[in-house]
Amino acid sequence: MDDSTITFVVLGATVLLFVVDRLPVAVVALLVPLALWATGVLSLEDALAGFGDPTVLFIAALFVVSEALEAAGVTAWVGQQLVARVGGSRVRLIVLTMGLAAGLTALLNVNGAVAALVPVAVVLAVRTRHSPSQLLLPVAFAAHAGSLLALTGTPVNVIVAEEGGFGFFEFALAGVPLVLGTVLIVLLFGERLLPSRTPRSIAPDFSGHARTLVEQYQLDHPEDALLNRRSGVAEVVIPPRSALAGDRVFPGMVTPSGDLVVLAVQRRGEDVGPTALSEGDTLLLQGSWDALDRGLDELLVVDEPELVRRAVPLGAGAGRALGVLAAMVVLLASGLVPAAVAGLLAAMAMVVLRVLTVEEAQRGVSWTTVVLVGGMMSLSAAMVATGAAGSLAGLLVDVVGDLGPHALLLGLFVLTAALGQLISNMATALIVIPVALTAAADMDVAAEPVLMAVAVSAAAAFLTPVATPANLMVMEPGGYRFGDYWKLGLPLLVLFGVVAVLWVPLIWRF
Structure with a gap:
């Protein structure tokens, strides 16, 4: 078999393993570059190059930035504001979160928006008593639609704009109907097409923690005196x-370190006054967050202060975290530095400014997602290097080239959307755009509608978790499986096809 055929075999085997779901997805992603190396399709350096790709580094950095925003209470504050506006309405929940995802994508890009909003969406889902799996995939899909709102939404837009001369917000003529249609489809069909599944691990919701402690220990303290920015x-x-067993304690005493105050003592669920401590006694201690972090080593902690602190809206470090985020957005929007550099600078700043510790930054990265993206990039490289993707493009244009401009747009949509489910949007666009421009010239068709149709088609990456890093980012926190994506993704794919084939030529004439 030639290299192109081997690549198609590896592609088919990879999809099959994902669908069967017997191996962890990270293991499958690691098998892909190893298989391409073992069969001689790629050298070892090329097969493993994805793990050092700037996109992978950017994604890892975005996880650190997202973790910092959560640790500083920014996520809790955004969640609090949204919960206040959502109430118990599923409609408002979907519209506000998807609208926020689409708008943020226009400024950051798809991956940055989804990384920032995953913890917010989880908090919202928990507080409104919805399954995270009902909200996270719509957030990712809304980000795909929002990538067509402005030039900065995705690198594909930049390539298309260079070829077609589109303005910064001209993409919104296609993006606005895509965002509105995506939200409408999720509202109408999302509840039935999305799983209602609890992920294996989910961060606890501490939004009512102070109230619970006041009731449990019958305190006369106001809730905001228990949990605030300082203590x-x-x-x-x-x-x-x-x-510590045998030491005498009483409510109101200061611990020997002088940093903590004993607010209450309970034994077998009952409050006690001055007493000698026994094994199993429960104490409620108050102090600064720093004192709590370093003063509990000899005790069993029910809820780690590090996690509880995240429930305080705009807590300590929030100003620094927001400042770093704003600087990253400016760098990304202006293009002064590559996206990976902007992300890495932001991640390092979060540690240097002590919003996060190094250990917290490491824990904040979803290494499964990083491995998936890095491993699957080898398949994208093989599709391009062996000519497998190019042969598909040439074949499709040969089939539809004589059927008129709308048929050309339909053919380009099918090709771009099909490749986009398996290889990166950027790689897909780089393959299809030259073919599209050649076909448009041969058919005497204007380049603008063809290029915009490709941009829309490249964003229609809904059917698989490996289609984009954003799809992968929501897989673990949403508890999704490979087969969950296509159910909601298919009607959205149809929507994007209608916009690419029928709506785009109404705006940009043939």
Whole structure:
């Protein structure tokens, strides 16, 4: 078999393994570059090059920025504002979160918007008693639609604008109907087409934590006195064989370190006054967040202060985190530095400015997503290098070239959307755009509608989790499986096809 055929075989085997879902997705992603190397399609350096690709570094950096926003209470504040406006309405929940995703994408790009909004969407889902799986995929798909609102939405737009001379907001003529249609489809069909599934791990919701503690310990403290930007509380248990057993404590006393105050003591669920500590006693301690972080080593902590602190809206470090985010947005929108550089600078700034510790930054990265993106990039490279993708493009244009301009747009949509489910949008666009321009010239058709149709088609990456990094970012926190994507993705694919083939020529004439 030639290299092109081997690439198609590896592609088919990869899709099959994803669908069967017997191996972890990260293992499948690692098998792809190894298979392409073992069969001689790619050298070892090319097969593993995806793990050092700027896109992979950018995605990892975005996870760190997202973690910093969550740790500083920015996520909690955004979630609080949205919850106040959503109430119990599913319609408002969908419209506001998807609208926010689309708008943020126009400024950042798809990956940046989704990375920033995943923790917000999880918080919203928990607080409004919805499954995260009902909200996270719509957020990712709204980001795809929002990428057509402005030139900065995706690198594909930049390539298309260079060829067709489109203005910064001219993309919105196609993007606005895409965003509106995407939101409408999710509202009408999302509840039935999306799984209602609880992911394996989900961050606990501490939005009502202060109220719970006031009731549990019958305190006369206002809730905002327990948890605020400067100080918090920790519920701790005296562990077995603790050296603290036998020490006398009473509510209101200051601990020997001088940093913490004992607010309450309970034994078997009942409040007690001055007493000698016993194993299993529960104490409620109050102090600064720094004191709580360093003063609980000898105790069993019920809820880690690091996690509880994230429920405080706009907590300590929020100003620094927002400043770094704003600087990153400016760098991304202006193009002063490559996206990966902007992301890495922002991630490093979050650590240097002590919004995050190095350990927190490392924990914030979804390494499964990073491995998936890096591994699957080898397949994209093989499709291009072996000519497999190019042969598909040439074949399709040969089929539709004599059927008129609308047939050309339909053919380009099918080709671009099909490739876009398996290889990156950028790689797809780089393959299809030259073919599209050649076909348009041969048919004496204007380049603008053809280029815009390709841009719309490249954004229609809905059917698989490996279609885009944004799709992968929501897979783990949403508890999705490979087969969950196409159910909602298929009607959205039809919407994007209608816009690419029928709406685009009404705006940009043949």
